[in-house]
Amino acid sequence: MKFSLCILSVVAAVACAATDVATQQKVYKSYTSPDFPRDSVDIQFRQQKNKDSYYDALKTFNNLILPKEFPESALPLAIVTPSKANNKGLEKAIKVASQFGLRVSARSGGYQSGYSSNMAAVDNNREDFVLLDLSKLNKVTINPKARTATAEPGTTGLELYTEAIKYGLHFAGPHTARVTIGGFLLQGGMGIGSRLHGAGVDNVIGFDIITADGKTVYADAKHNKDLFYAVRGGGQFFGVVTKFHLRLVPMVKNPTLVPTYNETSVQIDQVFAIFDRPQGNQLLNFYSKFDPKAPKALENKVVFTVDAATNAKQYLFASVSAAPFNTSSAVTKAQADITKWYKTLPTNFATSDPSTYGGVIHGSDAGWADSDLSYYAEDLWFPVPLDPRLQKVLIKQWDKVPSALSSMALNTGTWDAPTKSALGYDRSYSLCIYSTWKRNGTAAWDETNRRWVDETVKALKPWTLGYYANELRPKKLQDRNYWSKCYEKKTYKTLKTTKNKWDPENIFKSL
Structure with missing residues (x-):
């Protein structure tokens, strides 16, 4: 496990948000213990001595609000950045957060228009939280015979397009190729070819998601159908998606089973x-x-x-x-x-x-x-x-x-x-x-x-x-009706029911 000088400074442990010093110490101990999966996970702590490393990990693509300008309540207690989705580090991180009464937020690329992966921007409550940064999870696998793909949330549109077009295939992904598909798909995804093929979520055939109990479940049209419906368009409220299973569509007359095309030949x-x-x-x-x-x-x-x-x-x-x-x-x-x-x-x-x-x-x-x-x-x-x-x-x-x-x-x-x-x-x-x-x-x-x-x-x-819920402007915390404005009335009611079932303790973002 890489800590980048992540030595917890007790002297500097000024309480931020609602977490006391003793709880911060326990969280630190849990994340640094031998029991925590250590393979390729970087963790930065709010109260570490090397604050620059912490702020670097918190940086988003957008300079509207720089990390050092965030209000204290928007600074996560810990930032967990895995480079592998299958080492159980994410599951453990969520379990630890839940154990100590922390909230959990996730981001795939940090392109938010404000700082919406930070709880203070989107929640009315000011509980402390852990931020999961999935930007390094960018593995893509193409199955040209089945015309499907699996992609991790940190995959950029370009990375997905580049792999799929080799076989003459395409995914209705983001118009801007550098955007990562995690946030794009969880909020619906109006993309290239959506009018013919449907939105990005219409072409998601399943996903792996870590729910509030720290366990990974699979959801599709037959398994966990309520979760499958809700996450495709309302994904940030129910868990952390670690893998998307996608339907690809032909972009050439004769798609192939071996790499044949590229972005300039089509x-x-x-x-x-x-x-x-x-x-x-x-x-x-x-x-x-x-x-x-x-x-x-x-x-x-x-x-x-x-x-x-x-x-x-x-x-x-x-x-x-x-x-x-x-x-x-x-x-x-x-x-x-x-x-x-x-x-x-x-x-x-x-x-x-x-x-x-x-x-x-x-x-x-x-x-x-x-x-x-x-x-x-x-x-x-x-x-x-x-x-x-x-x-x-x-x-x-x-x-x-x-x-x-x-x-x-x-x-x-x-x-x-x-x-x-x-x-x-x-x-x-x-x-x-x-x-x-x-x-x-x-x-x-x-x-x-x-x-x-x-x-x-x-x-x-x-x-x-x-x-569109993915383009959240920084809002006043008193705007308790914000999310209801982003969905049709019947859909919002269904989302609330699904939220109560899968995240009864409200570990993830409040709906």
């Missing part, structure tokens, strides 16, 4: 255009009429961006075929209709030439290439079709965006979801709102960027069906 039909600010209303009008009737094999999206060189507002429209090997006459005609339409307008750039699989999976990466970013985000669900008044509000709010690094993405929803899961809101659009900026040391600049999201969400409220 061609994808697409139409792509960039419009400047004056064409924004015309684009949204076209989109609202075109998308509902377009073939399911087409994934259509509008991305609101800013030209960094001129600070001018822009709109990107992309229509990508999710089944390029089987492009029907309807798909060909639909993309021809898009091309015919965009040629009637001034465009900053436009093409109807095919892309590559690599171009599609990396299409949203550029905005996240710099690790020195802060972002404050929210995802909303909208009904179909898009209300004309909603379109006007979107343009109005986009005109107010303060940072050129920010973006919004209007994604075609999971239409007629092929499975029943906690995700819900079928036949809807998701709007991803990302206020993205670099901190300059002034609180006013940070507040300006946060306020824009809050004001945009407020302006869009009349059309909002619900909120």
